[in-house]
Amino acid sequence: MAVYLDVIWLLNFCFDYMLLALTGILLKKHVKKRRLATGALVASFYVLFLFVPSLSFMTLPLMKLLYSFVIVFMTFGFTRFRSFFQCWLLFYFVTFMIGGGMMGAHYFFQQDMTVVNGAIATKSTGFGDPISWAFVLIGFPVVWLFSKRRVEKLETTRIHFDQLANVSIRIDEVTISAIGLIDSGNQLQDPLSGSPVMILDMTVHESNFPPALIEKAKNITDFQEEGEGDRWEHRLRIVPFRAVGQDHQFLCAVKPDEVMISLEGRSLTVKKVLIGLSFHSISGEKDYSCILHPKMLTGHKATAS
Template identity: 45%
Template structure:
C-alpha cells in the first residue's frame, strides 16, 4: 500500500492543533496562535521522525513523556509548576479521550480485516483514517464556535456559582428552600425600618399558597382591607425605582427568619423582608431569589461543621 506521508503529516498537524485548542478551551487559557501552530508542528513532526534512524527513540515511554512536555511548554509557556502541570494533565486527558473515541469509531465501522500471524489487521487508505478527517473537519468549526460564543457564558456561570448560596426562609413555621444569588447591586431597603429586602420568585411559594393567593402577592392593586390572606399581617409595601420607569411598588413579606449558607458559613437573619417577584429571576432556573449583600455583612456567620 502506498502511504502519502505529506498527507498523513498534515492530518496529524490538524489533529494536534485541535487537541491543543481544546485543552486551552477547557482551561480557559489565553493563547498565542503562533505558539499553538509551532507546538502543533513540533507534535506532528513525530510522523516524519518515525521514518528516520532515530525512530526507536520515540517508542520509549520516557521520550514520549518528554516530547509531550515540550509540546505543552511551547503552546502555553511556563509561569509556575502548578500551571504547567495542569496544562500537561489536561492535554493528556483530552488526547486520551479523543484518541479513544476515534479508535472506537474506526474499528466499529471497519468491515475489511485481515489476520496476519494471529494479529487482526484492518485495511485503510494511505491518506489516514476517515474518522480522523471527519474529526478535523467538524472539530475546527466547533472549537471556533465555543471559543467565540460560549466561553463567556461559561465564565459568567462560574462567577454566578461563586455567588450562589443556599437560602431557607421560614414563615409561619413553614420553610421555603431555594438557591439565592448574592447581588451587590441590590440595595433595596424598607424605607421605614431600613430592613434589607431580598427578592423571591413567586413560584417558590406554590407549596404554601394557592394560585390566587400567590397572585395577590404580585400586584399591589389586588390588596384591599378585607383581603383574607394567610400572610396578610406580614405584608409590607416597598417603593422602588427602576431606570427609565416611574416609582413602582413591591409587596414584601416579613418572615420569622432567614438562613443563608454561603462559603461554609451560616447566617441567620430576622431583620429582613422578602419581596415577591412574579417572573422568573433566572431563565435556566439556576437560582430563585436575589440575596441582599448586607445580609452577609451585618450578621456574623456561624462556621458549619
C-alpha cells in the same frame, strides 16, 4: 500505495496547533500564536520519526512521555513545576478527549454488521477500522468546537453553583426552605427602612402563604381596599422599583422574622430584610427559588454550620 509525507505533516501540524490552543483556553492562559506555532511544529515532527528507521526508539512509551514534556515546555514555558505539570496533564486530557470524540463519532456512523442470506457478517480489514481523510478534516474541527463549548458550559455551571446558598425563612411558626442565588446585580431596597429586598419564587413556595395574603399580593392596586383579614397582613409592604424600559413598578413584599443563610460552612442570620413575592418563575431550570441581596451577606455575625 503512495504516502504524501508533506500532507500528513501539515495535517498533524494543524491538529496539534488546535489541541495546544484548546489547552491554553482551558488553562485561561494568553499564549502567543508564535509559541503555539512553535509547539505545534515540534509536535508535528513526531510524524517524521515514524518513517525514519533509525529513530524508531522514539515510538517507545517513555520517549513519547518525554517528548510531550518538550511540546508543553515549548508552548507554555516553565515557571514552576506545579503549573507546568498541570499544563502537561491538561494537554493529555484535551488530546484524549478530542481523540475519543473522533473515534466515538466514527463508530457511531459506521455500520460494522450486515445480514447476508440470513447470516450476520462483520467487516474488518485486519488492521483496525480506517478513518477517511474527509471524516478527519471535517470531524476534527467539529469535535474541537463541541469539546470547547462543553467544557466552557461546565465551567459556567460550576461558577453558577458556587453562588448558591441554602436559605431558611421563618415567619411565625412557618419555615420555608429554599435554594438562593447570590445576585450582585440585585440592589433593590425598601426606600423607607433601607432594608434589602430578596426575591422569592411564589410559583414554588405559594403553598406556604395564606390564600388571603396571596390575593392581596397579586392585586397591588387593591392593596388598600378592605377585604378578608389575614394574620400576616401587618407584614405586607409595597416596594417601588424600576425595571429596564419600565418606570414606577411596585413589588409586594413580606417582613419575615428572620432569614438564615448557609454558605461555605457558615451560617448568617438576617432580620432586617424584606421578601419580595414574585409570581413569575425566576429560574427556568428550578436550580434556585429565591434571589439574595448581596447586602444580606455583609454586616451580620456568622456562625459555623
